[in-house]
Amino acid sequence: MPEQPGPEEDVGPVDGQVEAPVDGPVDGEAPESEPEPVRWQLGKSHRKVDAMERMRGITRYTDDIKLPGLLHCKILRSPHPHANILSIDVSRALAMPGVHAVLTGEDLPVPYGVIPWTPDETALACGKVCYVGDGVAAVAAIDEDTAIAACEAIDVEYEPLPAYYDPEEALAGDHKINPYAKRGNLSKDVVLEFGDVEASLEQADVVVEGEYYFEGTTHGAIEPHCAVAQVEPNGLLTVWSATQVSHYLHRELAKVLRRPAHTIRVIQPPLGGAFGGKSEPFDLEFCVALLAIRTQRPVKCLYTREEVFYSHRGRHPMRMRYKTGFRQDGTITGVSARTFIDGGAYSSFGLVTTYYSGQLLCAPYAFPAYRFHSTRAYTNKPACGPKRGHGSVQPRFAIEVQLDKAAVELGLDPIELRRRNDIGPDGMTVNEFKIGSNGFLECLARVEAASDWGRRATLPYGRGLGIAGSTYISGTNYPIYPNEMPQAAVQVCLDRSGRARVFSGANDIGQGSNTMLAVIVAQELGLELDDIRVLSADSDLCPVDLGAYSSRITLMVGGACLDAAQKLRRKVRAAVAKRWELPARRVTLIDRKAMDLEDPSRSVSIVEAFQWAEADHGLLGEVGNYNTPKDRHGSYRGGTIGASPAYSFTAHVAEVEVDPDTGVVEVKHIWVAHDCGTALSRRIVEGQMEGSAYMGFGEALMERHDVDPGHNGVHIGPSLLDYRMPTFLDTPELHALIVEAPDAQGPYGAKEAGEGPLHPSIPAIANAIYDAVGVRLDSLPFAPPRVLTAIDDRLALEHAGELPTFKLGRGRAGLASARAAGGVA
Amino acid sequence: MAEALLSLRINGESVHAAAPAHWTLLEVLRYRLDLIGSKQGCDKGDCGACTVQVDGEPVLACLTLACAAAGREVRTVEGLGWSPEASNGCHPLQDAFDRWDAAQCGFCTPGILMSAEALLRKVGRVVTRDEVREALAGNLCRCTGYTKIIDAVVDASEMLAAPRDET
Amino acid sequence: MLRLPQFGVALPSNVDAVVALLRDNPGARIVAGGTDILPNLKHRLDEPGMLISLAQVSELRSIAKLAHEGREVVEIGAGNTLTRVSEDPLVRELFPSLATAAGLVASPLIRNMGTLGGNVNLDTRCRYVNQTKFWREALGGGCLKSEGNVCFVVPGGRNCVAAMSSDCVPVLISLGAEIVLAGPEGQRVVPAAKYFKADGLRHTVRDDAELTTKLRVPVPTTPRRSAYAKWTVRKSIDFPLVSVALRFDLKSDSVDAPVTELVVVAGVLGAKPRVIAKLDDVIGKPLSDPALSRIVCAAVGKQCKPLENVPYEAPYRRRMFEVFTRRAIAELVAAG
Structure with missing residues (x-):
């Protein structure tokens, strides 16, 4: 094949192009030997693109940023759960040596909120404080010790107000906590009804009624929040922040600082975990930004662990009253839910949470009638928000225990009861969401087999198996702020040396989204993962992305990346096909080569292929977009909230050992089967499933985020000693069972895997406890005294x-x- | 405030730094020596993200006074890469963690590596999963559910044992 | 980052130098492993001008069996880490319950740092105390043990009831250990059973100018069974919430042999560990006799009255003292 030079041969000029200079190698010159085949495969296990540098201690997280002249910021916080601020005197603090600037609420008065409809907080308290830990003033000083001393020298005169710690009491109370609340202490009220619920319950053979209480929990990312700001010589304000939503931070910074967005650059350095706890702007980001502007020096603020607890935005406490009707055969006739949601002092994502508490419940089970009424109230506590499985982990606990109770009452196997109610693929939920692929039945079958469910019938007293199922969204169909622009966009460039660059606004928070982008580009272009550099979450370098929340990144950003990579793939194939005088469909890109599909011995290195393509098309860069389908949601007010392009499905079986003398519950195993569409990176998906099951397990048994109403609303234990996250010794054996029901909406069929696998953890454990000792734990956590009493x-x-x-x-x-x-x- | 000159041994080398007497080893490592691999997570010994080795034992750098570490051998995650077991700047544990995707956000990982390395050195053979759990019980990880970490540590102990078995 | 207050650090190299520094610097505090005092200082429960580090006092790190006043004892230097105590062959052989307790303290990392002397002198703990200064300010200005003058555990109470939370202390008392102190007046020896006081502010008889140098534990002269039982929520990191040490001396080396002497000690009640009284009826009964377990458990249940000073409901903890005692005895019997 003389006309098809192998990679070891000199290509020479093509199409009359100028020959390369002979006096030295040029970038991307054809390599001397056969390119090394790639070591990774789509859908198999492989290394992440950025893990090694983290393990070597090289990666710079936000607190690792060093800048000359760096000042340190500390925030003075309210010791009162609810009080008017009568006066603030910062003069003593300002006079201290080493203190460069002090801010109070009046310096940053513009209200903001991650949900544009509920801008109900300010960077620092304006006029009143709403919970113990509310930010009141911020100091920039030469070091942290000086900043702390300066905070102590700020004189604040408070007028304490009555405080509310219970949502129903707050709703009935006379004192308005949040001045932006429309009515009393109501934050959001949602009532939606589909079908005739009353009739459905009347027609039921069995109606199960239950009241459930989900005490709050928090995210517990090991990296505390941190932000650094600096004004560049040209006036550009750069803010580095440990955030998972750099774009929303960018928007809110522009709003609160009253400066155009193009004068602000937001960078998210590598992040030490988030889980929803870094998914909106926090006081520290506004404070360091304004302090950097005021002092013209870089300013850093690193939260103490205690401050992380006060910033919170964790799982909402919910009191849930459920009625579920069943026919004798176990099929659900209808569901009625009344939910009170404890919002804390601010809205955060609360509007969405209130909808999600009902809207995300309509699969994996079909039911013909459904009504939910969810009411979110302001209380004098740290604001609640989205934690992994936003808004739906709590009601999932309620409904899955309801199903278990029904199975007992009807004498049915609880897995069989779930099977009989499976909504199936390609259908529509009662609240008018269109479901695509659905692997729920396989999830049930997998956990049933893996856990050897049949032995349940003979397990002794004290040992039990419990099942629960769930569904979750792969991103939401509509963005947080209304706009017509794509939901995700990615830019990919190819280099004549055989490398690729991906520019993406997506926030890698440890879940591996940078690797996911590399996987897609490498798959399309036949590259090794190391051949790809992913630049992410820098507003100056990368296209906008909405952020790492609602499990949207694989499906949406992955979809956009696939779009761009496929465009590039077409160009490269076309360039090769042209030279080989073949139809482009015969050319594939694999193993760092372009290859003739019908004659695999004919190939050219990817380096040359890229160079041919660059010669034909100019610099190889493409943008890709992803937009959500707009025909998959309900046609009613609120019908878009909770609708997703694709839904994941999960089933858990938990095996527990309950000590009847102590009430101590030991979870021995959790089998978690999760339909993630297509697993792009097997171990990364497993890691998400294991991490989810772990997090739910901790919430079920030992984690408590609450305040002490008897003691001025102080947090019951704002430290990682008192907030008990399970250790290596506590954590059960976690068995991840990947189920693949590819969905047409996702890249290669992929759906989410980051949040869905958490949902059944808690009810599966609750149901296993019942199976072990015959008691129902309808309130969280399942702490030993509570279990023993039951x-x-x-x-x-x-x-x-x-x-x-x-x-x-x-x-x-x-x-x-x-x-x-x-x-x- | 007055700063004292500290003479420390870190990763086998003599290092000098000036720091206030009330600074912890973690602060000196991170903010004076720019050895940023050791992390600050909980402020006070509850999470293990700051784990380093002092005289071969894993300890909490956030509860170690820097000046009390003088005269002792401090080893941080940065030093793992140039240990005798390492190849291409990468310790077998780091390689195993990478292959098992045992680091998600990676923030706890340096501390866990330092605890795990001490375990492998102390045991000197293939470790059991329960031995890993016991040895790492002071290091919290919020991402992984620990499963892949245990997989990786056991795997690394097998890798380290393999050449010895051959000889 | 939660900051330490500013202080100077002295690094003496022997006990005499430590004692001299303590004498010359009233208010100075000793730091050994640092795992108790440094979090407390970060919480601003004290702001000493000087910390005296024991990092270079190597004479505190021996473990040796020797004859002392006509009996065999093991002297354990106060500077031994809890890891070392839990792994030491001599300790494991002669005082298995002490090895168990030392090996259950907090986490492996804390055991690698924390010392036996530090665990013996572990400050008392309370849910209303061991938080940041800011938190205590929000609580209403602290309590008897911090900045205030009220008690949140016992409203109206004038005595601090913060809990003695050491794992090793109940065991050391049960083993009849003595605590050796070095001070300006020389050496002083205090039985562990007399070392503690029912005052959460100052719960030991150690003078500020004294240093705990070693623990002297008598070697058993009869066959013995001993145990330490601990309950916490997590299996690592946590302080004990239920803590019982038991020691049974036996007429011969069998659990069916009569008990000749027994000591049962409970921790995490108030500031003082409780040595369970009125166990005379047990003497002479075989350890394996179910009646023995019933009597001991009943006494524990009656005499251990936990308070709401640490997490988890006091009535639950009270019941658990009994359950854990019963189980510890059952395990000893089962082990034979």
């Missing part, structure tokens, strides 16, 4: 003949003697 109550009822003996004959003899020895009735 066991005591059941034993008392059994003793009185009001309940049958649970698991009679299966290990109960030991219990009776133990109880007798312990002297407990």
Whole structure:
């Protein structure tokens, strides 16, 4: 094949182009030897593109940024849960040596909020404080010690006000917590009804009623929030922040600082975990920005762990009253839900949370009638917001326990009951969301088999298996602020050396989105992952992305990246095909080569292929876009909220051991099967599933984020000692079972994997506890005293003949003697 | 405030830095020596992100006074890459973590590596999953659910044991 | 970052120098492993002008069996890390419950730093105390143990009831250990059982100018069974919420042999560990006798009255003291 030079041969001029200079190599000159084949494969396990530098300690997270003349910022916080600020005197602080500037609420008075409809907070308190920890003033000084001393020298006169810690009390209360609230302490009220719920419950053979309480939890990312700001010599304000939504931060900075967005650059350095806890602007970002402007020096603010707890935006406490109707065969006739949501002092994403608390419940089970009424109230607590599985982890707990109760009452296997209610693929939910691919039945089958579910019938007293299922969104169909622009956009460039660059606004928060982008580009262009440089989340260098929330990045940003990469692939194939005088469809890009599909011995290195393409098309750069389908949501007010291009599905089986003498619940195993569409990177998907199951497990058993109403609303333990995140020794064996039901909306069929796999954790454990000892834990967390009380109550009822003996004959003899020895009735 | 001159041994080399007496080893590493691999997560010994080795034992740099580390061998994650077991600047543990995707956000990883390296050195053979759990029980990770970390540490211990078995 | 207050650090190289520094610098505090005092200083529970570091005092790190006043004892230097204590062959052989307790303290990282002396002198803890200064200000200005003069655990209370939260202390008391102190007046020896006081502000008899140098633990002269039982929410990092040490001396080396002496000690109640009284009925009963377990558990249940000073409901913890005692005895019996 003399006309098809191999990679070892000199290509020579093509189409009369000027020959390369002979006196030295040029960039991208054809390599001497056969290119090394790539080591990775789509859908298999492979390394991440940016993990090694993190493990070597080289990666610069936000707090690792060093700038000459750096000043340190500390924020003075309110010791009162609710108070008017009568006066603030900063003169003593300002007079201290080493103090460069002090800000108070009046310096940053423009209200903001991540949801444009609810701008109800200011960077620092204006006129009043709404919870213990609310920011009041900010100091920039030469070091942290000086800044702390200066904060202590700020004199604030407060007039304490009555505080509310319960949403229903707050709604009935006389004192308005948040001045931006429209009515009393109501933050958001949503009532939606689909079908005739009353009739559906009347027609039911069995109606299960339950009241559930989900105490709050927080994200617990190991990296505390941190921000650095600097004014460039040309006046550009640069803000580095440990955020997962750099674009929303950019917008709010422009708004609050009252300067055009083009005078601000936002950079998200590599991030040390987020889980939703960094998905909106926080006081520190505004403070360092304005302090940098005021002092004309770089300013950094690093939260203490305690401040991270006050910033919170974690899982909302919810009190949920559910009625669910079932026919004898286990099929659901209707669901009615009344939910009170404890919002804390600010809205955050609360408008969305309120909708999500009902809207995301309409799969994986079909039901013909559904009504939910969710009410979010302001309270004098750290503001709640989105935590992994935003708004739907709490109601998922309620409904999955409801299903379990029904299974017991109807004498059905709880997996079978779920199977009978499966909504299936390509259907429509009762609230008019269009479902695409759906692997829920396979998820159930996988956890059923892996957990050896059949042994459940013979497990002794104290041991139990529990099942729960769920669904979640792969991004939302509509952005947070209305606009006609694409939901995601990516720019990809090819280099004549055989490398590719991806420019993306997406925030890699540890979930691996940079790797996901590299995977897509490498797959389309036949490259090794190391051949690709992903530049992300820098507003000056990258196209806008909306951020790492609602599990949108793989589907949306991945989709945009695929669009760009495919355009480039077409150009490269065309250039090769032209030289080989073949139809382009015969050319593929694989293993760092362009290859003739019908004659695989004919190939050219990808370097040459890129050079041919660049010669034909000019510099190889393409943009890609992704836009959501606009025909998959409900045609009613609020019908867009919660609608997604594609839905993931999950099932968990948890195996627990409950100690009937102590109430201690030990989770031995969690099998988590998750339909992620297509797994692009197997171990990364497994890691998301394991991390999700872990996080739900911690929430179920030991994590508590709350304030103490009896003691001035102080946090019950704002530290990683008191907020108990499970350690290596506590965590069960986690078994990730990937299920693939590819969805036409996702790149290569991929859907989300970051949040969905958390949902069934808590109800699966609750249901396993019932299976073990016959008690229902309808309030979180399942702490030993609560479990023990429930066991005591059941034993008392059994003793009185009001309940049958649970698991009679299966290990109960030991219990009776133990109880007798312990002297407990 | 007055700063004292500290003479430390870090990753096998003598290092000098001026720092206030009340600074912790973590602060000196991060903000004086720019050894940023050791992380600040919880402020006070609750998370393990700051784990370094002092005289071979993993300890919390956030609760170690810098001046009390004088005269002792401090080892940080940056030093793993030039340990005898490393190849191409990469310790077998780091390689195993990379292959297993055991680092998600990577913020806890340097501390976990320092605890894990001490375990492998102390045990000197292939470790069990339970030994890993016990040894790493002071290091919190919020991303992974620990599974892949355990996989990676066991794998690394096998890699380290393999050449010895051959000889 | 949560900051330490500003202080100077002294690095003496022997006990005499430490004692001299303590004498010459009233208010100076000792720092050994740092895992208790440094978080407390970060919380501004004290602001000493000087910390005296034991980092270079190597004489505090021996463990040796020797004859002392006609009996065999093991002297454990106060500067030994908890890891070392938990792994030391002599300790494991002669005082397994101490090895267990030391090995259950907090986390491996903290055990690598924290010392036995530090664990013995661990400051008392309370949910209303061990938080930041800001938090205590929000609480209403602190309490008896911090900046205020009220008690949030016992409203109206005038005595601080912060909890003795050391894992090793109940065990050391149960083993009849003595605490050796070095001070300006020379050496002083205090039985562990008399070392603690029911005052959360100052819960030991150690004078500010004294240094704990070693623990002297008598080697058993009869066959013995001992245990330490701890409950916490997590299996690592956490302080104990239920803590019981048990020691049974036996007439012969069998759990069916009569008990000749026993000591049961509970921690995490108030500031003083509780040595369970009125166990005389047990003497002479075999350890394996279910009646023994019943009597001991009943006494524990009656005498251990936890307070709401640490997390988790006091009634639950009270019940757990009994359950954990019962289980510890059952495990000893089962082990034979």
